[in-house]
Amino acid sequence: MLLKMKSRFFALVIGLIAATLLQGCGLFGNRGGASEKLNRRGEVTGVPKRSGWQQALPYEMVPVKAGTFWMGQADEDIALSMSSMNKQITISEFFMDKYEVSNNKYRQFLDAVRMGDLAFGTPTTQADPPEFEYDELVPDTTVWSTSFTHHYGDPLMEYYFDHPAFDDYPVVGVSWEQAKKFCEWKSYHMNANDRSEFDMPKFRLPFEAEWEYAAKGGKEIAKYPWGGPYLRNRRGCLMANFKPGRGNYIDDGFAYTAPVDAFAPNGYGIFNMAGNVSEWVEDAYSPASNALVWDMDPIYDDPNEPRKVVRGGSWKDVAHFLETSTRTYEYQQVQTAHIGFRTAMTYIGRSGSMESRTNRRSRR
Secondary structure (H helix, E strand, O other): OOHHHHHHHHHHHHHHHHHHHHHHHOOOOOOHHHHHHHHOOOOOEEEOOOOOOOOOEOEEEEEOOOOEEEEEEOOOOOOOOOOOEEEEEEEOOOOOOOOOEHHHHHHHHHEEEEEEEOOOOOOEEEOOOOOOOOOOOOOOOOOHHHHOOOOOOHHHHOOOOOOOOOOEOOOOOOOOOHHHHHHHHHEEEEHHHHHOOOOOOOOOOHHHHHHHHHHHHOOOOOOOOOOOOOOOOOOOOOOOOOOOOOOOHHHHHHOHHHHHHHOOOOOOOOOOOOOOOOOEEEEOOOHHHHOOOOOOOOOOOOOOEEEEEOOOOOOOOHHHHHOOOOOOOOEEEEEEEEEEEEOOEOOOOOOOOOOOOOOOOEEE
């Protein structure tokens, strides 16, 4: 008797489970989910299975939440350039590299081009891999000798890019055009190897306004990325890699460049937004661009202007160039021993949706 009751109970449970599953498949009078029913009645509900996508945070990038800040002079314009007048700017949220692009990351790019690995994976919307000329992408290592007059840069010229001792140091000797090619490859490399149904936004150089906003580390007005007006902390240690005094390069601990994770990060967790290497940004240069651009996500885009904005100051620069508001430029094809770059990515989720307290998002 007990055995029969158990068998009936199990049969009932199995029947309920089967009915539930078959009902979800559209059997037993259930013709699918609510949207399918509405569609059959002639209602418009949108294409199914497109919800729930969330933009992931790429490796070694940090989220920068949307906000408004005063772009421009944070201190005296000692160069009398009149090119950095104050203007209130609103920036949408985006992702920024935590570190400057290192020698080893750039080497991965070159190896992919040299070995023909660009077509690896299954691209989602990009049908063909980008085309590159390897010889046009190699950093110019001679800049360690040619950028400076009567300077013994031969050891760095020989070892800086190729030797593993410098793997985590920022890549230099790359032009603005080469930096753009790296962004193109990085975008393809990510989307071609990702299993998501939809592509992530492309990597790019940060816009000048984005760069300054990120450099301030969440402060509306900040002379330096660490916020204060001084170059040393309370223990007397220099806060960045630059040229202290009249040429005491080693005073900050490094005669030339430093590893990309040296010195303390700013409020957004971004390293070396002042000093180490100056950084290419997307914008063309104009002394009057601040007055010309819009006050919401501005970019001064002029393909006929060969001068491109360089920000942040470098290991060879005096403190003025470390200020978050200092603007300078270089010609887009020029390669030097003091200019590198980092990448950014547009965030395409709901505007203002980043959690303001934790500033965290899901990672890939």
